[in-house]
Amino acid sequence: MCSGRVDLEFILRAFANGQDGVFIGGCMLGECNYVTHGNFDALANTYIAGKILERIGLNPDRLRIEFMSGADGNLLAEYSDSFTKEIKKIGPLGRSEGMDEKDVKAKLDAARKLVPYMRLVERERLRVPEKSKKAYTDFFESSSINDLFDEIFNDRFAMGQIVSLLKTGPLSTADISEKLNMNPSDVSRHMIDSSRYGFVRYNTVKSCYELA
Numbered sequence: 001m002c003s004g005r006v007d008l009e010f011i012l013r014a015f016a017n018g019q020d021g022v023f024i025g026g027c028m029l030g031e032c033n034y035v036t037h038g039n040f041d042a043l044a045n046t047y048i049a050g051k052i053l054e055r056i057g058l059n060p061d062r063l064r065i066e067f068m069s070g071a072d073g074n075l076l077a078e079y080s081d082s083f084t085k086e087i088k089k090i091g092p093l094g095r096s097e098g099m100d101e102k103d104v105k106a107k108l109d110a111a112r113k114l115v116p117y118m119r120l121v122e123r124e125r126l127r128v129p130e131k132s133k134k135a136y137t138d139f140f141e142s143s144s145i146n147d148l149f150d151e152i153f154n155d156r157f158a159m160g161q162i163v164s165l166l167k168t169g170p171l172s173t174a175d176i177s178e179k180l181n182m183n184p185s186d187v188s189r190h191m192i193d194s195s196r197y198g199f200v201r202y203n204t205v206k207s208c209y210e211l212a
Helices: 008-016 038-055 073-090 101-112 115-124 133-140 143-166 173-180 184-196
Strands: 022-026 063-067 200-203 208-211
Touching: 008 022, 008 038, 008 101, 008 115, 022 038, 022 073, 038 063, 038 115, 038 133, 038 143, 063 073, 101 143, 115 143, 143 173, 143 184, 143 200, 143 208, 173 184, 173 208, 184 200
Parallel strands: 022 063
Antiparallel strands: 200 208
């Protein structure tokens, strides 16, 4: 299967299912058998997924991509062994980052809901103009792209977490702030935005927010 078929959703789903690490192997960059150069899409998805993991509190080193030819069985074995040792060193998913299993799953589920949005963003604002590893590295590791990623991901992710939390029942701003470890002023800002989009509403009788 072409590594370009490894969608962002597949990566996040693997972690949501409890995998401690995800390894992606692709053919050599610049040697794709297809005009689509899917291995560059896989590289972009790996960078994006890594940034998502980092922003939800998980170690981005749990995800790795390597490129090799079909004849490089020795390299595959070497990369696999190296990655396995690295994951064992990092430790179990979430626990090593100081998060419980329920919190990890909730954050990954909220992130997965953003995949369609992140696909659109990738096409419009995270598209690398040149097909080369250096171009992708320089692009995705630049401070300007990190700032842009914070801008386009953080607020949407926070809103997604709040909406998921409200599925359990109505909550006050203070309740949401405590459960998600957010600043109350940030929660209020997100609630205003969510109300504007029609996701939630304020129950004046109970003095709390609930799903619309």
